[in-house]
Amino acid sequence: MDWGYFIGFVGIALGLWVAPPQLIKIKRTGRTKDISLATYAFLVGALVCYLLHAIYIHSLVFILAQSINLIVNSIIFGLLIKNGHQ
Numbered sequence: 001m002d003w004g005y006f007i008g009f010v011g012i013a014l015g016l017w018v019a020p021p022q023l024i025k026i027k028r029t030g031r032t033k034d035i036s037l038a039t040y041a042f043l044v045g046a047l048v049c050y051l052l053h054a055i056y057i058h059s060l061v062f063i064l065a066q067s068i069n070l071i072v073n074s075i076i077f078g079l080l081i082k083n084g085h086q
Contacts, residue, residue, distance in 0.1 A: 008061030015065055019072040026076065032083045040077040047073060 026032055047070040054062035 005061060008065070012061065012065045012068065015069060016072075019069065019076060023072060023076050023079075026079050026083075030083070032080045035076075035080060037077075037080050040073065040080055043073055044070065044077050 022035070026035075047066055051063065051066035051070055054066050
């Protein structure tokens with residue numbers, strides 16, 4: 001594996017430490033009051049665009065990264081909508 005892919009996979013690993021703690025906190029507390037619905041709406045939209053671009057350029061690292069991010073952040077977005085932002 002060359003350095004470019006290695007760095008990309010390190011980026012995926014680091015990126016996994018961003019949204020999952022938020023998801024865990026929501027699941028534990030059931031509260032979403034302090035989380036911006038608009039921010040997550042734009043974030044999910046951006047991740048869809050990034051994923052489509054990654055597929056277009058055939059970049060495995062970015063396809064994996066954006067897929068994982070899209071799944072986790074979509075779950076958070078869904079919980080924000082479901083919980084009525086409580």
